[in-house]
Amino acid sequence: MSTVTVAHHEEHHDHPTGIMRWLTTTNHKDIGTMYLTFSLIMFLVGGSMILGIRAELFKPGLQLMNPDFFNQLIGIHALIMIFAALMPAATGFANWMIPLQIGAPDMALPRLNNWGFWLLPPAAILLTLPFTLALFGIGDGALATGWTFYPPLSLQGGIGVDFAIFSVHLLGISSVMGSINIIVTLFNMRAPGMTLMKMPMFAWGWLITAFLLVATIPVLAGAVTMLLTDRHFGTHFFDAAGGGDPILFQHLFWFFGHPEVYILLLPVWGFIPQILQTFSRKPMYGYKAQVYSLWAIGALSVVVWAHHFFTAGMPVPALLYFMYSTMAISLPLAVLFFCWIKTMWRGSMSFETPMLFAVGWIILFGIGGLTGLVLADVAADAQYHNSYFVVAHFHYTLFAGGIMGIMAGVYYWLPKMTGHMYSEKLGKLHFWLTAISFNLTFIPQFFLGLAGMPRRIPDYALQFAEFNMISSIAAFVLGLSQLLFVYNIVSCIKGGKKATDKVWEGAEGLEWTLSSPPPYHSFTDQPVVK
Amino acid sequence: MATHSKNHYFVPHGSLYPSVLSAGILLLATGFIFSVAMDRSKDLAYLQTPGKWMMYFGTAVILWMVFKWMGAVISESLSGKYKNWEDKSFRFGMIVFICSEVAFFAAFFGALFYMRVLSVPELASYAPDITPYKDFLGTWPSTGPGGNVLGAEYVPPANFKPMHWMGLPLVNTIILLTSGATITWAHWGLIKNNRKQLVVGMALTVALGIAFLACQALEYHEAYTEMGLTLGSGAYGATFFMLTGFHGFHVTLGTIMLIVILLRCMKGHFTPEHHFGFEGVAWYWHFVDVVWLGLFIFVYWL
Numbered sequence: 001m002s003t004v005t006v007a008h009h010e011e012h013h014d015h016p017t018g019i020m021r022w023l024t025t026t027n028h029k030d031i032g033t034m035y036l037t038f039s040l041i042m043f044l045v046g047g048s049m050i051l052g053i054r055a056e057l058f059k060p061g062l063q064l065m066n067p068d069f070f071n072q073l074i075g076i077h078a079l080i081m082i083f084a085a086l087m088p089a090a091t092g093f094a095n096w097m098i099p100l101q102i103g104a105p106d107m108a109l110p111r112l113n114n115w116g117f118w119l120l121p122p123a124a125i126l127l128t129l130p131f132t133l134a135l136f137g138i139g140d141g142a143l144a145t146g147w148t149f150y151p152p153l154s155l156q157g158g159i160g161v162d163f164a165i166f167s168v169h170l171l172g173i174s175s176v177m178g179s180i181n182i183i184v185t186l187f188n189m190r191a192p193g194m195t196l197m198k199m200p201m202f203a204w205g206w207l208i209t210a211f212l213l214v215a216t217i218p219v220l221a222g223a224v225t226m227l228l229t230d231r232h233f234g235t236h237f238f239d240a241a242g243g244g245d246p247i248l249f250q251h252l253f254w255f256f257g258h259p260e261v262y263i264l265l266l267p268v269w270g271f272i273p274q275i276l277q278t279f280s281r282k283p284m285y286g287y288k289a290q291v292y293s294l295w296a297i298g299a300l301s302v303v304v305w306a307h308h309f310f311t312a313g314m315p316v317p318a319l320l321y322f323m324y325s326t327m328a329i330s331l332p333l334a335v336l337f338f339c340w341i342k343t344m345w346r347g348s349m350s351f352e353t354p355m356l357f358a359v360g361w362i363i364l365f366g367i368g369g370l371t372g373l374v375l376a377d378v379a380a381d382a383q384y385h386n387s388y389f390v391v392a393h394f395h396y397t398l399f400a401g402g403i404m405g406i407m408a409g410v411y412y413w414l415p416k417m418t419g420h421m422y423s424e425k426l427g428k429l430h431f432w433l434t435a436i437s438f439n440l441t442f443i444p445q446f447f448l449g450l451a452g453m454p455r456r457i458p459d460y461a462l463q464f465a466e467f468n469m470i471s472s473i474a475a476f477v478l479g480l481s482q483l484l485f486v487y488n489i490v491s492c493i494k495g496g497k498k499a500t501d502k503v504w505e506g507a508e509g510l511e512w513t514l515s516s517p518p519p520y521h522s523f524t525d526q527p528v529v530k
Numbered sequence: 531m532a533t534h535s536k537n538h539y540f541v542p543h544g545s546l547y548p549s550v551l552s553a554g555i556l557l558l559a560t561g562f563i564f565s566v567a568m569d570r571s572k573d574l575a576y577l578q579t580p581g582k583w584m585m586y587f588g589t590a591v592i593l594w595m596v597f598k599w600m601g602a603v604i605s606e607s608l609s610g611k612y613k614n615w616e617d618k619s620f621r622f623g624m625i626v627f628i629c630s631e632v633a634f635f636a637a638f639f640g641a642l643f644y645m646r647v648l649s650v651p652e653l654a655s656y657a658p659d660i661t662p663y664k665d666f667l668g669t670w671p672s673t674g675p676g677g678n679v680l681g682a683e684y685v686p687p688a689n690f691k692p693m694h695w696m697g698l699p700l701v702n703t704i705i706l707l708t709s710g711a712t713i714t715w716a717h718w719g720l721i722k723n724n725r726k727q728l729v730v731g732m733a734l735t736v737a738l739g740i741a742f743l744a745c746q747a748l749e750y751h752e753a754y755t756e757m758g759l760t761l762g763s764g765a766y767g768a769t770f771f772m773l774t775g776f777h778g779f780h781v782t783l784g785t786i787m788l789i790v791i792l793l794r795c796m797k798g799h800f801t802p803e804h805h806f807g808f809e810g811v812a813w814y815w816h817f818v819d820v821v822w823l824g825l826f827i828f829v830y831w832l
Contacts, residue, residue, distance in 0.1 A: 229761070
């Protein structure tokens, strides 16, 4: 049981270099790097698409693009941001950090891990190829239904819909493979002595995320497969003429779609408490309460889906059930907010960039959560549904709660991953530019929504002009500030002040016991956790 | 910090199989879209031929890569690289994978229940003069769209009959349940190190899997040629063929895996202590079996 092996892993010393290293790698750090790089590139691609949208919405009337192209940009922007930017970023962190945090030599299934990543570039190609094909006169562009694929529109759309269907299949397989790997790693690869209730919070967040992915992604795969057979093989799943129902698609889609929100957020809820703890220099408050709250939210998230289409028509008891169950999620979430704030309470706090992002994240994500509570109210939702209020709400949860959380993680772990400190001055500048322009972009959209401006329409009434103008200008500032983010990352990879092993004074956990950057193969001898 | 080594965890060499496999999948998907593109626009009919070739080529790449990948796993297993720790990873992984498969079938069962309990009765309950679906037939099994629907004329087949649970479906149930018993008997043989019982049990299981597929092919043939039951036969036809079709696809994969395992049993690849490959396929086979019981009850019987 305890022979210490030193001379193993010699089989890895011949690993290839150049492009072959990345195509063939089974190393969790390499794969994590690929996920994070892919995510950053797709973040910029999806972001530039939405800048096109904001340019069109800068003033009333149609200026830059026809409405169909506008719809294509909206749908592909959402799919890219959700599936190709946020999810791969979280998976990239999982690959990099979970083995380091739990003292494992690598992920449990390394070759599967590599496949999970390499399904993503083909999926991104499938999503964006229709734009290119349309330039050559093949088809009429990408998916133009919004990211939700609602029939009957998606039954009538051109080849862009088929491309998006297959892209979602590949993204889904990738997520399920990644989840299998993470679940197995967490159950089978923990260092001796690390019981489940000693796991870092990030590992807990990802474990529940992975369970949600395994339970819901295949349902999405089934739903888009039905769409495909309705389109090409004459079935009537979503066609009332044969006894089907377009609302059936909405049920299947949101059975996946609502847990998806938590799939995007749970990994962030995992590492934000670790950041708060590090920069407050005191232990995390309420570890157990947080773990149980994550479980409660994960469980509730699969039974609340129909609140996404209250206005589609449902019996009143169903409306009431979905309203109350949705609101019930705010209880465990409130426990989490309390724990996050209490972790900082009377701490010896300092505000490096990761901490700035984490604290800003709590406030902005709080706004996202509270506006969600308003949307969960059936009566109020009748007014807000399909308005810009919804757009502002979910950008507070997914941009602030998701992307800005990921940015906190990037600044937190970048010194560990690269071995260099990033520029604190530029990091802080990036935070303030992002936080201010983000709020200036989306606060006006709350008012636009309350005043009745509908989503997904390229033109609007004159009364909405001022707020749209503010929102568009701020969106461009927000977009351009992300170039600073890219600059910070690249310059940190290239050089900078040498990072210490512990990097942050208050950092706790196994990943900080390794050198910065960690060796290519870490923890080949597992540490013992007391 | 004290270090402690249980033993050495095997991290495989870098490998091109996953990335080339993904390229093959990209080719297959794009080729498929091209080959059906004319469904939406006749101008795209010229894409059909290149699309088909892309599909053939993509499928060939996928098969080749799966073959190589599994071959690498088998040779790593034979050279003793997988010990108890790795074995446990495979077991956990297979269980989670089967859970995701259950969720996939759940989507189609969900669609079946929704249509049967909610949408079909509701569509039939509307007064005929306020709905565009004037001749909609709200019976279950639904015979498919009928009459004039939004300008298109649908003619339900005159000889439509639903699939009865007696006959082939019952035979298939018996076949699959028996195959579950034979594979367990083979497993007992493996544990007792009785190679003959193992191989005979596996051969029986493979034969039963093939018999099931033959019966299903016969059933589909009857449905299309004699019963007027097709994919287009409304809610019933869609759920019937998609559920039984995806199940049949899984049985096909399962049978192929069983054949590989049978050959490996004959070569003596498995020991009583170390045979995850066998058990993983057996679990998959039992899963397929359980899904079939759900189909038999909810699609054929009730």
